[in-house]
Amino acid sequence: MNKHTISLFCILAVLWLFNSGIYTPLLLILGLVSIGFVIWLSLRMGIIDDESQPLQLSRKLPAYYFWLIKKIIQSNIDVVVLVWRGNGAISPCVATLPIGQQSEIAKVIYANSITLTPGTVAMNIENNSVLIHSLTTHSMEELREGDMARQVSRLEM
Amino acid sequence: MELLLDLISAVCFILGALLILSGGVGILRFPDFFTRMHAAGITETLATSLILIGLMLIAGWGLVLFKLVLILLFILLTSPTASHALAKSALHGKLKPILHNEHSK
Amino acid sequence: MLIMLAVVLLTVMVMALARALLGPSIYDRILAVNLFGTKTVLLIAVMGFLFGRPDFLDIALVYALINFISIIGVLRYFEYSDSKRIEGEP
Numbered sequence: 346m347n348k349h350t351i352s353l354f355c356i357l358a359v360l361w362l363f364n365s366g367i368y369t370p371l372l373l374i375l376g377l378v379s380i381g382f383v384i385w386l387s388l389r390m391g392i393i394d395d396e397s398q399p400l401q402l403s404r405k406l407p408a409y410y411f412w413l414i415k416k417i418i419q420s421n422i423d424v425v426v427l428v429w430r431g432n433g434a435i436s437p438c439v440a441t442l443p444i445g446q447q448s449e450i451a452k453v454i455y456a457n458s459i460t461l462t463p464g465t466v467a468m469n470i471e472n473n474s475v476l477i478h479s480l481t482t483h484s485m486e487e488l489r490e491g492d493m494a495r496q497v498s499r500l501e502m
Numbered sequence: 503m504e505l506l507l508d509l510i511s512a513v514c515f516i517l518g519a520l521l522i523l524s525g526g527v528g529i530l531r532f533p534d535f536f537t538r539m540h541a542a543g544i545t546e547t548l549a550t551s552l553i554l555i556g557l558m559l560i561a562g563w564g565l566v567l568f569k570l571v572l573i574l575l576f577i578l579l580t581s582p583t584a585s586h587a588l589a590k591s592a593l594h595g596k597l598k599p600i601l602h603n604e605h606s607k
Numbered sequence: 608m609l610i611m612l613a614v615v616l617l618t619v620m621v622m623a624l625a626r627a628l629l630g631p632s633i634y635d636r637i638l639a640v641n642l643f644g645t646k647t648v649l650l651i652a653v654m655g656f657l658f659g660r661p662d663f664l665d666i667a668l669v670y671a672l673i674n675f676i677s678i679i680g681v682l683r684y685f686e687y688s689d690s691k692r693i694e695g696e697p
Contacts, residue, residue: 363568364665421548424540425521428528437537439599460582460589463543466536468589478589478599480540512608519615522646526622529642535634538626542642545619553612553649557656569664573652573671577645580675584641587682592634595685 349398350384357383396450405500412496417462420484424463427480436482441474445494451501458493507559514556521549535592536599539585546581550574609657616650633685637678644674 361376362368387393395401427434446452456467456475464484469476479485488494521544528541554574561567620643627639648671655663 360572363565364572364668366565417547421521421544424528424544425524428524428531428541428544431531432533435532435537437534437599438601456586457582460543460586461547461578463540463547466539466543466585466589468586468593476593478536478539480537515608515612519612522619523615525642526619529626529639530622535632535638538635538638542638545642546645550645550649554652557652560656561661566661566664569661569668570652573648573664573668576668576671576675577648580671581645584675584678587679588634588638588641591682591685592632595632595634597632597634 347393348400349393349395350388352398352400353384353387353393354380399450402450402500409496409500413458413461416458416493420462420464423484424480427464435480437478437480438482438485439468439476439478440485440489441476442488444470444473444475445491446497446501448501451497454500455494455497458497459488511556511559514552514559518549518552518556521545521552525549534600535597536589539589543581543585546577546585550577609653613650613653613657616646616653620646620650637681637685641674641678644670644678648674 357380358376361380365372365376384393387397444452444455446455452470452475456470459465459467459475459477464480465488466478467475468478477485477488479488525541525543525545528544529538532538532541551574554570554577558567558570561570623639623643623646627636627643630636648667651663651667651670655661655667
């Protein structure tokens with residue numbers, strides 16, 4: 346029973362309790378049985394590790410999320426303006442950027458953050474570089490400056 | 503207090519509706535698949551969040567609030583995965599993005 | 608306010624359907640269907656509030672799950688349907 350299994354148990358229990366809303370003994374026992382079944386399956390599949398339950402990041406994630414939400418709002422406004430200005434305003438481009446992060450999970454967070462901010466989409470990750478499609482050359486330059494990469498690297502430390 | 507919450511949720515709804523409409527216009531207006539993907543991106547991040555946050559504000563405390571949070575989390579977690587899978591398979595399918603440089607030359 | 612929101616959502620869904628019909632590539636259609644799906648989730652949630660039946664949220668949640676999985680499934684089918692392009696895939 347390591348900490349990852351316990352964290353998965355807590356998540357599943359909260360999901361069951363709040364989604365059912367009916368607290369009779371029968372349903373609680375059924376919930377316990379299904380949680381046990383899911384944990385058994387996950388243990389068998391070997392997917393309970395610090396990749397599926399990134400507990401080591403949990404202290405730094407809120408600050409990152411705050412920064413990411415701000416970034417998402419900004420780029421949303423940019424893209425909305427571009428939509429209404431029409432096809433003349435966009436300058437789509439494709440570029441390969443290097444990834445500085447070492448761990449797999451930091452790479453995934455970086456690529457997913459790129460995709461989550463409108464205007465840039467991560468198309469492919471190979472070893473240490475990510476292929477990005479961007480709606481304007483400006484937002485590609487912003488990524489190249491590496492503000493987002495620095496934020497993700499801070500998570501990794 | 504009640505009135506204030508209603509007011510904030512109305513603002514959220516109006517902003518969300520505007521964003522979602524922009525996304526819809528973008529998906530019709532942009533020239534190729536990869537640019538349309540960005541337009542779909544705005545409806546899936548901020549617009550969805552705003553509408554669901556507006557619903558949360560009028561829902562009040564309870565299970566309904568939790569379910570709305572769950573829907574929001576789920577959409578925010580899965581939408582980058584879906585967009586990435588789409589972009590990657592379009593790339594494998596030899597779909598060429600329109601590039602700005604080729605366009606101007 | 609909720610009625611206005613529902614009307615806007617329906618309008619955007621029509622736009623997504625138009626894109627799905629226009630194409631031109633298969634990926635445009637999948638993108639449009641994905642967009643249609645997420646808008647359906649929102650519409651179900653809004654409808655739940657409009658009719659005063661928050662139970663609809665459970666349906667919205669399940670619809671979000673199904674939508675995601677179906678998109679990934681359809682994409683895998685199209686990504687690897689042409690086996691000549693990708694080595695090592697059956």
